[in-house]
Amino acid sequence: MKPLDPRLVRRSGTVRTHLVWSVLLGALTALLVIVVSWCVAEVVARRFDGSEVLLFPAAIVAAFALRAGIAWAHGVVSERAAIRVKAELRAEVVDDLLDPRRVGPRPESGRLVALLGPGMDAFDGYVGRFLPQLALAAIVPAAVIGVVAWVDLLSAVIIVVTLPLIGVFMALVGLLTRDRVERRWAAMERLSRHFADVLDGLVVLKVFGRRQERGIREVGERHRAETMRALRLAFLSSLVLELISTISVALVAVSVGLRVVEGDLGLRDAMVVLLLAPEAYLPVRRVGMMFHDSTEGATATAELLDLLDHDRHTGTVVPPAAPAPIVVRGARLTHRGRTAVSLSLDDLHVEPGEFVAVVGPSGGGKSTLLDVLLGFERLDAGDVTIGGTSVTDLDIAAWRDSVAWVPQTPHLVAGTIAENIALGQPAAPRDEIAAAAADAGLDLDLDRAVREGTTDLSAGERRRLAVARALLRVRRTGAWLVLLDEPTAGLDALHEALVLDALRASRATVLVVTHRPESVAAADRVVEVVA
Template sequence: MRPLDPRLVRRSATVRTHLVWSVVLGVVTALLIIGVSWCVAEVVARRFTGDEVLLLPLAIAAAFGLRAVIAWAHGVVSERAAIRVKAELRSEVVDDLLDPRRVGPRPGSGRLVALLGPGMDAFDGYVGRFLPQLALAAIVPAAVIAVIAWTDLLSAVIIVVTLPLIGLFMWLVGMLTRDRVERRWAAMERLARHFTDVLDGLVVLKVFGRRQERGIREVGDRHRVETMRALRLAFLSSLVLELISTISVALVAVSVGLRVVEGHLDLRDAMFVLLLAPEAYLPVRRVGMMFHDSTEGATATAELLDLLDHDRHEGTVAPPAGPSTITVSGARLTHPGRSALSLAVDELRVEPGEFLAVVGRSGGGKSTLLDVLLGFERLDAGSVTVGDTALADLDIAAWRESVAWVPQTPHLVAGTLGENVALGQRGASAEEIAAAAGDAGLDLSLGRVVREGTTDLSAGERRRVAVARALLRIRRTDAWLVLLDEPTAGLDAHHEATVLTALRESGATVLVVTHRPETVAAADRVVEVAA
């Protein structure tokens, strides 16, 4: 894992500005460290010779004060940068998920909660403390070693030889830490997913008397164990880094002390080198100590950037204004992490106004076919054309204006049933909403208030709400294609017949994924999909 992901620097102007300020303040800090060390060495040397030192203590006090101000400014700049970067990334992730040009599966809610919650909180340690210290570790030791080499070459050689040992042990610690941090992050995601799943099904679980305290406790205990293991390793690695730096400074001190006693090195130069030597190791040592604090933030950064790095639709061609023939040829698609094909369609042609039923075994690619037609997925091979234009060349947002979609698990928003039916159709009259609901067999009061989620209505009622949305969309817009995924599952014979009749009478091109024999029988043609 790289200390600084180049993608973050390219994507965030705040990070670039923050790094520039860190370099500038790091240079000033290095100059102040060298200046203070020289003044202290000069004071000690003059006191031994009995010379006056009236102004030097004032200069030392002023330098220490200025160094404190620089450290405070560095902290303020870093904390503000961390806050801005978190806000930018959160906004970018939300915009990306809502971007109609996005291609690929959406992440699960559990993963998003973990990333945008605890993952983003870890940015305070990563952007706010680790990255500024990384700049100091690159600037201060180099400046200190250069000044020491000008004063005493042997001490500089000792520091140059021993300083990489800290880097070597940091690398070894990083190799050990990586697996622990990845396991802790995986435990955090499992905890978030488990908790989200429990909340989604809480009503059903309570109805059947299933208690979830034990499951949540077990998942939480695994997260706690992984966290404590990571902390134990962090403390042990800090001890190792402290020991190495202490021994290295001791080597410099012994060398300088012996040469002062033998008269080969001036007292002023010896004091100057002794004061500067620890400063060569301190920034690097602090990077090692902050590494554990930053690892979770770096991991979250990589996850977020991976989430944002995906294909996008680049097409700009306007879709056909009316019903057109849809042709799928040689379509092949494999989802990441799977070796088997997710979709395999050699030839499929859907004529305008046709009612087509898509059948096949579960996992055969039926829902994936709808995702491809909606532009949520991009084929690995083959093509989809609408009229004479490839789907990949169409303006995807404009294309979706021609489509009414009924997913397998429709969602509700907080409000009335009428508002849920009219979702996305501002200005729809009460008569239009009632007509669409009636044709979809939604024999419920449209003034009934429902909450966000899926617990206020049965599965069949939610599907009828989604069908009513599709009918209203067809009647009020230029939508001419209806894509439905198991729209009649959970419906009785009467409501199923009502829904199928409304779809046939809509005049739109209908492509329905189904396992129901009644729906298959109502179709003009049946196509089997088997990946």
């Protein structure tokens, strides 16, 4: 895992500004460290000689005060940068998920909650403390070694030889920590997903008397155990880094002390080396100590950047305003992270106004075909054309305005039944909403309130509401393509017949993914998809 992901630097102006400030403040810190050490060494040497120290004590006090002020400013700048980076990334993720030009699957809600919640909170340690310390670790030791080499070359050689040992042990600790952090992060995601699933199905679970305290307790216990393992490793690694740096400073001190006794090194130069030697190891040692504080933030950063790293639609061609032929040729698609083909379709030609049923085994690529037509996925090979124009060349937002989509699991928003049917069309008249509901067989009070989610209505009622929403969209906006994924699953024969009749009467081009024999029988043509 890289200490600083280059993608974060390229994407965030706040991070770039923060790094510039960290370098400037780190350079001032290095300068003050050298000034303080030199002044203290000068005072000690002069007092041994009986000379006047003049203004050196005042300079030491001023330098210490200035160093404290710079440390405070560094902390303030870092904390504010962490807050701004979190706000920027959260806003960017939300905008990205809502961007119609986005290509690729949406993340699971549990993973997204974990990333935008605890994952983003870890940025305080990563951006606010680790990255500034990384700048200090790059600047202060180099400046200190340069001054020590000017004063005493042998001591500088000892520092140069022993300083990389801290880096070696940090690398070894990093290899051990990576697995611990990944397991802890996986435990956090499992806990988030489990909790979200329990909340989604809480009403059903309560009705059937299923208690979830034990499951949540077990998942939480696994998360606690992984956290404690990571903390134990953090404490042990900090002990190792302290031991290595202490031994290294001792080697410098012994060498300096012996040469002072022999008269080969002056007292002032020896004091400069002794005071600067710990400062060469301190920033690097603190980086190692903060590494554990940063790993979770770095992991969350990598996952967020992976989430934002995807293709986007760039087409600008205006799609057909009237029903047009839809042609699929040689379509092949394999989802990221999988080896099996998700969609394989050699040829499909849908005429305007045609009702086509798409059938095939589960996992054969039927829903993936709808995702490709909507522009949510991009083919690895082959092409999809609308009226002779490839989907990738169309203005995707304008194209989706021509489509009414009924997903396999329709979603509700907080409001009334009427508001959910008129979603995206707030100006729809009440009578048109009622007509769409009646045609879809949705015999519910339009003023009935529903909450966000899927627990207020049955599965069949949700599907009929989604069909009514699609019918209203076709009638009011001129959408001429209706894509449906199992719209009649869970419906009785009467309601299924009402839905199918309403779809045929819409005069739109209809592609319906289905396993129901009645839906297949109502279609003009049947297409089988087998990945």
